Amino acid sequence: MVWSESVPRFWRERARKYRLVGGRCRKCNSIVYPHRSVCPHCGAENMEPIELPRRGKVVTFSVVRHPPRGFEGKEPFLVAVIELENGARVLSQLVDVHPEDVKEGMEVVAVFRRYREQAPNGIIEYGIKFRPLK
């Protein structure tokens, strides 16, 4: 039956998109996000992908008013350093919150959101952002 098969697959795919995949250096044990092939700390090309916890806390944040190329028109937006539950730190956009309501130590969770829409072919990029837990 189509219904019983397609619904679980939808949720499986949705769950996979929500996964936060970083990299762990087998040499110095550093954890980076997103995953890359060369360790930014020791230069070793010995990274393995690891799944990171989706919850964390805001360590520090700033309001971006002069965005990098490709993100024009989205300003101002919030970027934060987030310490995940395993201690790894990631740099990510913060959404669903006003800048004046962001506090250091605030609990946040990863969500899957639109990054940007590329003209003229209209390809929309999605990725991980963080929003307040409550």
Ligand SMILES: [Zn+2]
């Ligand atoms: Zn390393």
